[in-house]
Amino acid sequence: MDKASLINRYAKTPEQRVMFAHILDLALRSENRNTVESGNFLPESDADTVSDMLRSAEIHNYILFGGCDGAERKCPVFLPDYLTEDDITDSPTLAGIAFATAEVNRFDLDRADFTHRDCLGALMGLGIERETVGDIVCSGGKAVIVLKTGVAELVKNELDSIGRFRVTVSVGDTAVMERHDDSVELSDTVASMRLDAVCASVFRLSRGAAAEAVGRGLVAVNGSEASKPDAQVTEGDKISLRGKGRAVIGKTAGTSKKGRIRFEYKKYR
Known part of the structure; x- marks a missing residue:
């Protein structure tokens, strides 16, 4: 072909x-x-x-x-x-990959608690394209960021704050990516376990806005782009909405007095 x-x-x-x-x-x-x-x-x-x-x-x-x-x-x-x-x-550098480590100063260590969104927002504020940024792992006042080597020096020289905290950035060929569970466990009720209904609940949207997001290709389920708002969501499904985050669907737990389905989910910060 x-x-x-x-x-x-x-x-x-x-x-x-x-x-x-x-x-x-x-x-x-x-x-x-x-x-x-x-x-x-x-x-x-x-x-x-x-x-x-x-x-x-x-x-x-x-x-x-x-x-x-x-x-x-x-x-x-x-x-x-x-x-x-x-x-x-x-040798990740062979693939054009570098690692930036951003850390707050020692006086702010007890107060700082970066989130993925904080770090990504700071990077986008530098004018960096999203596709040049890989995984971001945050732990307290430290963030390890996977980058394309072409933007590594820019991040090192220009990234001076994340959220309201000043940071110092170093760049290297390797880094220890200590992943922590930064999710929160939540629950809600929905009329059905349709994708648009669950997205509306998890990401705090109207049902119409959730269906539109699916139609625009902004929603992925288990890593694949979703195309049907009426697709059924089940326990263990990973749902992401571009720009809004991601969640893992947990078990359903019966229905409310009004017949709405109770379900649990983990939402990542």
Whole structure:
């Protein structure tokens, strides 16, 4: 299948058309030059689609790599014949990945408590494109940020505060990503376990706004873009809404006197 046909088959938005065309160009360049070629970080919802597209194109010399174990945002990395996946894992810089560590001063350690949203907002305030930022792991007054090497120095030199706290930033080739559970356990009632109803509850939207978000491709379930507002949500499903966060659906716990379904969920900060 040629490039245009692949893009027409798999891309659903203008942004995806540009992204997928670039990824296919990287694959071709890697094959022709026998070099490492790495794309930007993919949203979790696009990673499966990219894998399907590359499989259809019979392109197999690549990995999806996010710089650390358990990464949610990953880059497509196309490998020359002299490198293996282990080489990339051992030396993330080969994939164009660096790590920035932002820390508050010692006087604020007891007060600072960064969230993912705080850190991402500070980075976007520098004018950095979202696709150049991978996973962000926060713990108290410290944040470890996975970045493309092209923006690492900018972050090091320009990121001086997160939220209301001043920070010092260092950049390195590796970092210890100590993941902490930053979720809160919540519950609510809904008329049904339809995706639009659950999204409206979890992300505090109107039912209509939630259905519109699904229609615009902003909602992902278990890493794949959702397209049907009436899809049923079940225990264990991971739901994310672009710009609003993510949640994991827990068990249902009966119905209220008005017949609404009680359900539990974990929402991540």
